[in-house]
Amino acid sequence: MANSDRQVAVKFETVSKRYGTFTALKQVSLDIFDNEFFTLLGPSGCGKTTLLRSIAGFEDIQDGAIRLFGEDIAELPPNKRSVNTVFQNYALFPHMDVTENVMFGLRMLGTSEAEARKRAQEVLDLVQLQSFADRMPNQLSGGQQQRVALARALAPNPRVLLLDEPLSALDLKLRQAVRLELQELQKDTGITFIFVTHDQEEALTMSDRIAVINAGEVQQVGNAREIYEEPNNAFVASFIGETNLIKVDVGEPQDGKVAATLPGGVQLNCSAAVGAHAGSGHLSIRPERVNFCPLDKANLTGTVQRVVYLGTDMQVEVAIQSGQTINARVQNTQMAVIPSIGETVGMQLDAAAARVLGA
């Protein structure tokens, strides 16, 4: 479906927020579509949580507008916004049992007791917690608490569900299982999920689209593949996965293509990010796209500095002419030929995977 045809659930229009002299959000404009799993991804302190909390109404914005299905909600208090939040540490009411926690929102909306109880059972079924309905929050494990928080936020059937790093308190195995469940839950309910995380793997595996945020600004919006393979700038390229940023001489970009001259003089025709310009620039290439080859077929050569064993891969660090270090990944299979330290090696950079970045 073309993005222009889709209904916008949450729209940020040049939203700014300052705390004293610190600018938390700089002119953020962003469209989040109905029925999508949207992730705000960035390092801690980048403004992603502020962005999420401003949808819920816990942060006032100083400039711009936030629209929920077209309606400007900037002046509405949190209890008047039809969005619900799964809080980072769940914030389950400690004096209420699981059912009462889940029923709370419906009770506040004036739903009849019988109906609220029925709906609570429905959502507890949905998160597979039927048998825990009478427990108090402190009698539940972290994973169970997380599900109660999810059920509580889903019970009033919000138009948008906000999830503030809900998996960060869980251990790795559980986290991986919950990722899939969350994704399925989003598809089943059709509710727009807006998910905040600093974990790029979480973002890549769960999201329909991702906004990468740094220093209060949206760096790039796109699906997982676009974000990973077509990063706009050095921040996105190095925050999502690992990358090599090689200093190159850049030609004049044309139709998203550009010629880059590598250290050593070989020219590579690769894709150009928006904002890439002629002159000196950076070429990004992922370690797994750097292949070792005979010297005569190489477009880059160097000396092996270090070999690190990573389990599934071996990481080989190679110093090239310009003094920069290039990381290459070699899969740890029987056929793998691992160069030894001090050896001069040839490398083939995969032109299809190389990208000249914007400033």
Next chain:
Amino acid sequence: MAADISSGGSSTITTYQGQGARMMLPAWVIIGFFLVLPVGMMLVYSFLTKEFRGGVIWDFSLAAYDQFFFDRGLFGDEPPKIEWTYITIFWRSIWQAAVATVLCLLIGFPTAWFIATRAGPARSIWLFAITIPYWVNLLIRTISMKFLIRDNGPLNEFLLAIGVIGEPIGLINTNFAVQLGLFYSYLPFMVLPIYASVERYNMAYSEAAADLYASKWAALRFVVLPIVKPGIIAGCILVFVPSLGAFLAPDLLGGAKNFMIGSLIEEQFKGNAGNWPFGAAASMILLSMVLVVLAFYARAQTKAGDR
């Protein structure tokens, strides 16, 4: 080798237990000397016969309790009727203490909330400010209160000067004056326990409540108050119990009309006019009432613990 370790271990434990008992000694001395002994003496005295110039005669008698509850006429030979004098005084005391407690709660809760939600250094300053008046003796403070609210005191003069009132309002020697005095005396005992509760309260609960469509009042009623309830109950007990037995505020601010239990008991032990067994009996009745309040509290706490 293994035997060495185990014998060494057990001897360590024995020594430790011995030390434990010895370390409990001060606590037992304090409880015995300051709690069991005086209350026991009071209990015994309440069942003795009064000596006319104060003191007691060591003859068992129920006269003190009889005098408290029954009226047998001037010569003690009429059929017993209920004696309302002391019951009325007790009832008035309960009422005064209850009003003072409610006043303390209404002012104390927002105060505690305000202090607990300040940033670190400001919080310490506010807490300190709350305790400053308590560096001054209670008697002095109560007398100051009397000067403040008397007919030609600063409060009335101020109100007269700005024209709110045409003539002094008679505050002194009223129930209200007593309630005001009690409120002023015991406010920090309300603020501090509530402060401790609110300080531990996670503001995310309020955000969650608002997120789930609760208005500010609904969030207070259904989330905040139930969670900080232990602090509120502790504060109410710490204000209600001493207010019930207080005698400075009723004496100095209430006058003769507004006699409370504390003053009644105090009179029994003052000078030659007293009646020690009667004073002791009144104290025991007061103590029983306080214990009933505490029993309710304990039951509420156990229930909360069960959940």
